[in-house]
Amino acid sequence: MGELSSTAAARGRATIVSGSWRPMAMARSWTIWSSALYMVTSLAFGLGWFIFLTVGLTLSAALSLIWVGIPMLVLMMIGWRFAAVVERVLAERAFGVRIRSPYRELPEGRNPLSKLKAMAQDPATWKDLVYLFLRFPLALVEFAVSVMIWTAAGTFLALPLIAQESDGVEVGLGFVSFWAGNAVAALPGTVVGVFLLVIALYVTRTLAVGHALVARALLGPSRSQEENLELRERTAYLRASRARGVDAAEFERRRIERDLHDGAQQRLLAVAMDIGRARAKLDEDPEGARALIEQAHAGTKEAISELRDLARGIYPAILTDRGLDPALSGLAGRAAVPVEVEVDLPERPPAAVESIAYFIVAEALANIAKYARATRATVRVAREDSWVVVEVADNGVGGAVARPNGGLAGLADRAATIDGMLVVDSPPGGPTVLRADLPCTW
Numbered sequence: 001m002g003e004l005s006s007t008a009a010a011r012g013r014a015t016i017v018s019g020s021w022r023p024m025a026m027a028r029s030w031t032i033w034s035s036a037l038y039m040v041t042s043l044a045f046g047l048g049w050f051i052f053l054t055v056g057l058t059l060s061a062a063l064s065l066i067w068v069g070i071p072m073l074v075l076m077m078i079g080w081r082f083a084a085v086v087e088r089v090l091a092e093r094a095f096g097v098r099i100r101s102p103y104r105e106l107p108e109g110r111n112p113l114s115k116l117k118a119m120a121q122d123p124a125t126w127k128d129l130v131y132l133f134l135r136f137p138l139a140l141v142e143f144a145v146s147v148m149i150w151t152a153a154g155t156f157l158a159l160p161l162i163a164q165e166s167d168g169v170e171v172g173l174g175f176v177s178f179w180a181g182n183a184v185a186a187l188p189g190t191v192v193g194v195f196l197l198v199i200a201l202y203v204t205r206t207l208a209v210g211h212a213l214v215a216r217a218l219l220g221p222s223r224s225q226e227e228n229l230e231l232r233e234r235t236a237y238l239r240a241s242r243a244r245g246v247d248a249a250e251f252e253r254r255r256i257e258r259d260l261h262d263g264a265q266q267r268l269l270a271v272a273m274d275i276g277r278a279r280a281k282l283d284e285d286p287e288g289a290r291a292l293i294e295q296a297h298a299g300t301k302e303a304i305s306e307l308r309d310l311a312r313g314i315y316p317a318i319l320t321d322r323g324l325d326p327a328l329s330g331l332a333g334r335a336a337v338p339v340e341v342e343v344d345l346p347e348r349p350p351a352a353v354e355s356i357a358y359f360i361v362a363e364a365l366a367n368i369a370k371y372a373r374a375t376r377a378t379v380r381v382a383r384e385d386s387w388v389v390v391e392v393a394d395n396g397v398g399g400a401v402a403r404p405n406g407g408l409a410g411l412a413d414r415a416a417t418i419d420g421m422l423v424v425d426s427p428p429g430g431p432t433v434l435r436a437d438l439p440c441t442w
Contacts, residue, residue, distance in 0.1 A: 046139030372396025
């Protein structure tokens with residue numbers, strides 16, 4: 001499929017807080033390993049922030065007696081807010097937890113004093129400071145525990161290799177010591193290593209979840225701020241989707257006007273001219289008049305066919321009369337490749353949802369015929385909770401590339417008018433899956 005359209009409403013990825021706690025599932029999750037790396041390396045950040053704040057704030061407070069410390073305090077405040085931004089990025093990279101910016105909007109204008117006053121009065125600024133002071137003891141505990149448990153697990157897992165290279169090794173675990181003179185004798189130690197590895201996974205995730213929750217509480221917005229942010233984002237999304245819907249409708253109107261002017265209107269004009277010429281020849285040249293009438297008749301049928309195709313492009317009659325299943329079956333019958341259609345809807349959805357679903361399938365099948373080099377395709381329409389899900393898949397070459405103003409981009413805009421989502425997954429080599437989630441209540 002050569003065109004690709006998707007909305008900004010992408011699926012969220014797993015975080016360290018969500019997901020299964022089964023050992024194998026945790027081992028396959030990227031967040032557990034990024035969290036382990038974070039625990040081992042973040043001590044440098046914690047120590048750096050602690051030294052920066054301790055030295056900077058102490059020196060600024062001391063110099064405030066001679067007014068030099070006031071600008072230093074201002075710079076410190078800006079500095080720790082920047083450090084908090086860095087910590088939010090690190091938390092997202094390590095734990096997969098996105099922490100929204102909690103800061104209030106700064107006053108407009110160029111007056112720096114009003115902006116600094118707003119920053120100082122913002123509770124999020126002081127919550128950042130509390131987090132950065134807690135960062136060092138948290139990092140110290142995380143570093144010590146992580147290094148201890150991962151070193152123990154790694155040592156026991158590598159015990160046969162260590163014993164082979166050192167002609168025997170003695171390892172102590174608490175009050176129990178273990179001696180292995182060679183690699184074979186050290187093999188039972190790997191069982192302990194596997195057990196310690198599982199413990200290390202659980203310990204790392206527990207520490208990471210605790211750290212993520214602390215970071216979210218101190219670096220993130222409050223509940224009321226979160227609700228306001230979501231409301232503003234929702235409003236902005238709806239405003240943008242409505243604008244895209246208006247643009248899509250305007251584009252469709254211009255297309256219809258162009259098709260009428262360049263197609264059916266020109267044919268009907270030619271028919272009128274043929275009939276006029278035939279009427280002029282009717283008495284003097286009946287055979288010539290007959291030929292012109294036959295030509296006009298053929299032109300009339302072609303104009304009717306074009307008008308029928310145009311009407312089908314606006315809203316097919318079969319969709320109105322019989323619903324999605326027969327309409328999609330008709331599309332499948334006219335497709336260039338074999339298409340299997342499955343429609344599982346308990347009741348007919350609203351007309352807007354039916355129309356968008358129909359045109360999504362129509363455009364997808366057209367793109368499959370043009371670009372996919374597929375030998376078969378499937379269409380599935382089903383209800384999932386309060387959504388109508390439309391999936392079109394093919395076994396083509398994949399590797400779809402997003403094209404602004406492409407055919408599917410218009411469909412994404414059309415879906416956005418009812419707050420729907422359109423996502424295409426098309427890895428190189430295929431298969432390609434187009435999925436549209438359309439909100440619907442019966």
